[in-house]
Amino acid sequence: MSSIKLNEAFKLNNGVILPNRIMKSATSEQLGDKKRNPKPDLATLYETWSLGGAGLLVTGNIMVDRTAIGEPFNVVLDEESDLFQFVRWTQLGTVKGNQLWAQLNHPGKQSPNVLSKVPVAPSAISLEGDIAKAFNTPKALSDDEINQIIKRFATSARLAKKVGFTGVQIHGAHGYLVNQFLSSRHNQRTDNWGGTLENRMKFVLDIYHAIRLEVGDNFPVAIKLNSADFQKGGFTEEESMQVVEALVQVGIDFIEISGGSYENPMMVTGDVQTASKSTRKREAYFLNYAEALRKRTDIPLAVTGGFRSSEGMMQAINSGATDIVGLARPMILKPDLPMAAFSDTKFVFNWNEPTTGFKKFDMMTMLTLIWYEKQMWRIGKGQAVKLKLSPWMASLTSIWKVLTSPPVKRRS
Numbered sequence: 350m351s352s353i354k355l356n357e358a359f360k361l362n363n364g365v366i367l368p369n370r371i372m373k374s375a376t377s378e379q380l381g382d383k384k385r386n387p388k389p390d391l392a393t394l395y396e397t398w399s400l401g402g403a404g405l406l407v408t409g410n411i412m413v414d415r416t417a418i419g420e421p422f423n424v425v426l427d428e429e430s431d432l433f434q435f436v437r438w439t440q441l442g443t444v445k446g447n448q449l450w451a452q453l454n455h456p457g458k459q460s461p462n463v464l465s466k467v468p469v470a471p472s473a474i475s476l477e478g479d480i481a482k483a484f485n486t487p488k489a490l491s492d493d494e495i496n497q498i499i500k501r502f503a504t505s506a507r508l509a510k511k512v513g514f515t516g517v518q519i520h521g522a523h524g525y526l527v528n529q530f531l532s533s534r535h536n537q538r539t540d541n542w543g544g545t546l547e548n549r550m551k552f553v554l555d556i557y558h559a560i561r562l563e564v565g566d567n568f569p570v571a572i573k574l575n576s577a578d579f580q581k582g583g584f585t586e587e588e589s590m591q592v593v594e595a596l597v598q599v600g601i602d603f604i605e606i607s608g609g610s611y612e613n614p615m616m617v618t619g620d621v622q623t624a625s626k627s628t629r630k631r632e633a634y635f636l637n638y639a640e641a642l643r644k645r646t647d648i649p650l651a652v653t654g655g656f657r658s659s660e661g662m663m664q665a666i667n668s669g670a671t672d673i674v675g676l677a678r679p680m681i682l683k684p685d686l687p688m689a690a691f692s693d694t695k696f697v698f699n700w701n702e703p704t705t706g707f708k709k710f711d712m713m714t715m716l717t718l719i720w721y722e723k724q725m726w727r728i729g730k731g732q733a734v735k736l737k738l739s740p741w742m743a744s745l746t747s748i749w750k751v752l753t754s755p756p757v758k759r760r761s
C-alpha cells in the first residue's frame with residue numbers, strides 16, 4: 350500500500366497548497382517592540398523557519414486588542430500598528446514559498462494582573478489552581494464590548510492580509526477568550542451569548558463571519574480548537590466536535606486540534622493520563638479525538654502536541670487521523686527539523702524539558718513558555734539554540750519582562 354510522505358503537498362478546499370505536511374504551530378515569541386510592532390528579530394526567526402522547510406508557519410499569537418495583552422511583549426495588529434514592520438516579517442517568513450498564517454488572539458481573563466487590573470471574560474469567574482494568584486477576577490463583557498471585539502478580530506485579519514500573511518488562524522484554544530465563550534464552566538451568561546452550546550459558539554461563528562467578509566473566499570481562515578479543556582464542567586469532546594461541524598458548515602478552511610488551558614496545560618503535557626493505552630504508546634496527544642472527529646468530517650485537519658519522530662508523524666497521517674502534523678517546541682529547538690524528517694524515516698528528536706526542580710515556581714514563572722521564548726530570541730539574533738540554557742535565568746527573564754513591560758493601553 351502506498352503511504353503518504355511527510356514532504357507530500359496538501360491542497361486546501363479553496364485551492365491553496367501547503368507544500369508539505371509539517372506545520373510550525375503558533376509559538377508566542379514576545380518579540381514586539383515598545384509599540385507592540387514586530388521587532389526585526391521576528392523576521393529573522395521566521396526566515397530561519399521558512400528555510401527549515403515547514404510547509405506552514407503559524408505565528409505566535411498576535412493580539413487584536415491593545416487593551417488586552419497576554420504577555421508583556423506581545424505583538425498587536427490593529428489600526429495603530431506600523432504595517433511596514435509587519436511586511437518585513439511576512440516577506441522573510443515566506444522566502445521558501447511556504448504558507449505563513451497570522452494567529453489572532455484575545456486573552457480574555459488569561460491576562461495576568463500585572464498587565465490587566467480588570468481583565469474581561471464572558472462571565473466574572475476567576476481562574477483557579479496554581480496560577481490563579483497571577484490573575485485578577487475578570488469583569489463580564491457587555492453586549493456592546495463583545496461586538497467591538499468581534500470587529501477587532503476582523504480588522505486584524507484584514508490588516509494581516511494587507512501586510513502579506515497568506516492566511517489567518519483564530520486562536521480558539523488554550524483557555525483564551527474564544528475558548529472561554531465555548532466553555533460552560535467559564536461562560537455562565539444568560540443572554541444569547543451563553544447557555545446552550547449554540548449560544549456559546551455564537552462568538553466564534555460571528556468572528557469567523559466578520560473575518561470572512563474582510564478577507565474574501567479564497568484566503569485561508571483557520572482555527573485552533575481544543576479537543577476538550579480537561580476540566581470539570583468545561584468544554585467537552587462532544588461539544589468540540591459539534592463546534593467543528595458548525596464551523597465547517599459556514600466555510601472554515603482548516604482546523605488545528607490541541608487541548609487544555611492555563612488551569613490545566615494539557616497542550617504541553619498531553620492527554621496521556623486520560624487517554625487509552627494505545628494512545629499512550631503513541632507520541633502525539635489528542636489523536637483519539639482526531640480519529641473520532643475524522644469520522645464526522647473531512648475538513649483538513651492538523652493535530653499538535655507531542656510529535657518527536659518522523660515515524661510518529663507518518664503514522665498519524667497515514668492512519669487518516671490528520672492531514673498535517675503541528676510541532677512547536679521541536680521546531681524551536683531544531684528549526685530545520687522538517688528537512689531532517691523528510692530525509693530520514695528514522696529521525697527522532699528528544700531533549701529534557703526545562704525545570705528548576707520546583708514545579709509550582711515553574712508554573713508561576715511560566716517556565717515552559719519563557720525558556721523556549723529565550724531560544725527564539727537567540728534565533729532571531731542569528732545565534733544558535735542553547736539546549737543547556739539555565740531554567741533559573743529563564744525564570745528571572747520572565748520577571749524582568751514583566752517589570753519592563755510597555756504600558757498597556759487603557760480600555761476607553
Ligand SMILES: Cc1cc2nc3c(=O)[nH]c(=O)nc-3n(C[C@H](O)[C@H](O)[C@H](O)COP(=O)(O)O)c2cc1C
Binds near residue numbers: 375377656718
Ligand atoms: C514557547 C511557546 C509558546 C506558545 N505559544 C502559543 C501561541 O501563541 N498560540 C498557540 O496556539 N499555542 C502556543 N503554544 C502551544 C504550541 O503551539 C503547541 O500547541 C504545544 O507546544 C504542543 O506542541 P509541541 O509538543 O510540539 O510543543 C506555545 C508553546 C510554547 C512552548
